Amino acid sequence: MTTISPEDINKLLPQTQCRLCTYNGCLPYAEAIANQGEQTHLCQPGGIEVYTKIQATIHKPKSNIAIEHIKTYDSKPHIVSINLDECIGCTKCLPACPVDAISGAPKATHHIIEHACTGCDLCIPTCPVDCITIKPSNQLPERNFLLTQYQKKEAREADKIAQKKEKLDTVINKLSNNSNDIIAQALERARKKRLQHE
Ligand code: SF4
Numbered sequence: 001m002t003t004i005s006p007e008d009i010n011k012l013l014p015q016t017q018c019r020l021c022t023y024n025g026c027l028p029y030a031e032a033i034a035n036q037g038e039q040t041h042l043c044q045p046g047g048i049e050v051y052t053k054i055q056a057t058i059h060k061p062k063s064n065i066a067i068e069h070i071k072t073y074d075s076k077p078h079i080v081s082i083n084l085d086e087c088i089g090c091t092k093c094l095p096a097c098p099v100d101a102i103s104g105a106p107k108a109t110h111h112i113i114e115h116a117c118t119g120c121d122l123c124i125p126t127c128p129v130d131c132i133t134i135k136p137s138n139q140l141p142e143r144n145f146l147l148t149q150y151q152k153k154e155a156r157e158a159d160k161i162a163q164k165k166e167k168l169d170t171v172i173n174k175l176s177n178n179s180n181d182i183i184a185q186a187l188e189r190a191r192k193k194r195l196q197h198e
């Protein structure tokens with residue numbers, strides 16, 4: 001177990017948020033390395049370079065076995081594109097993008113914000129009409145920009161969850177108050193009946 005902070009490790013990760021490491025993004029992977037002793041060679045886009053930097057940061061020597069297990073990341077730099085004639089505006093691709101690179105509203109054509117797209121391809125399988133396709137690009141976003149995009153999206157999602165919880169709590173409180181009222185009324189009716197028979 002290491003005493004290095006997740007933030008220190010996260011600084012070394014590419015921030016494409018592609019989930020190829022099997023974690024929900026770069027920060028969760030960094031947290032797993034720092035807090036649970038996760039293996040350090042799982043970032044495919046980072047490859048040997050990132051693996052070497054992480055090992056140096058946590059003061060561990062490189063292992064040839066780990067290097068052999070780094071999966072080849074042979075995907076060429078690319079972004080994706082939405083076929084505007086086919087998009088049905090279902091919004092299913094929006095939550096899939098970890099860096100907010102898709103814009104669109106229900107029943108309206110969606111667009112890729114090209115300067116934010118990393119080509120992680122996470123949106124492609126979500127499209128029910130297969131209208132998201134790959135196109136080559138040599139200008140992938142800079143990692144600090146991606147980190148900010150990811151943090152903004154995570155904060156927005158956390159807000160949504162908090163708002164839903166607040167609404168649910170309000171409904172539960174109302175139901176609970178109503179049921180207390182109903183019980184109180186029933187008890188009052190029973191008390192009156194009892195008095196009538198005495
Ligand atoms: S860039 Fe590396 S660490 Fe980040 S999500 Fe992808 S595989 Fe995981």
Ligand code: SF4
Binds near residue numbers: 098100101116119122
């Ligand atoms: S638009 Fe698609 S490919 Fe581009 S970053 Fe978002 S999820 Fe990844």
Ligand code: SF4
Binds near residue numbers: 090091094
């Ligand atoms: S999932 Fe496909 S059809 Fe639905 S909004 Fe996205 S691009 Fe359009």
